[in-house]
Amino acid sequence: MIVGIGVDVVDIERFRAQLERTPALxxxxFVPAERGLPTRSLAARFAAKEAVAKALGAPAGMNWQHCSIAVDESGAPSVVVEATVADAARARGIQAWHLSISHDGGLATAMVVAEGSSGTTG
Incomplete structure (x- = not known):
């Protein structure tokens, strides 16, 4: 059962400029494994994290470090959650994440589907 969906679009050039203005971002x-990626990949991962937040209903107290985007040997992306984000997912009954990311034409896009059981798991 689909428990939540989220989508986000990021302007890559605007994102690059923001990172330059505010290096602490x-x-x-991003977790250490993500930080060395090209700006277009960072923008796509940020879009994915925003999409995860939307699928969760934008929970208060969500820590960006508790959501990361991994890529398997075939290049398929996946959502990795821990701590605050995993707690929010568990509360919504989310058992699996489905993620598609893309970057082209100056935009990075991500779509997330959260799958699981309805209601809380306690």
Whole structure:
């Protein structure tokens, strides 16, 4: 059962400029494994994290470090959650994440589907 969905679009050039203006954002928004990626990939991961937040209903207290985007050997992205984000997902009954990300034409886009059981798990 679909428990939540989220989508987000990021202007890559605007995102790059924001990172240049506020260098601390890199550490605030991304885990160490993500930080060395090209700006277009960072923008796509940020869009994915925003989409996760939307699928969760934008819970208060969500820490950006508790959501990261991994890529398997075939290049498929996946959502990795822990601590505050995992707690919010558990409360919504989310058991699996489905993620699609893309960047082209100056935009980065992400779509997330949260799958699980309805209601809280306690």
């Amino acid at each position: 890199l550490e605030r928004l």
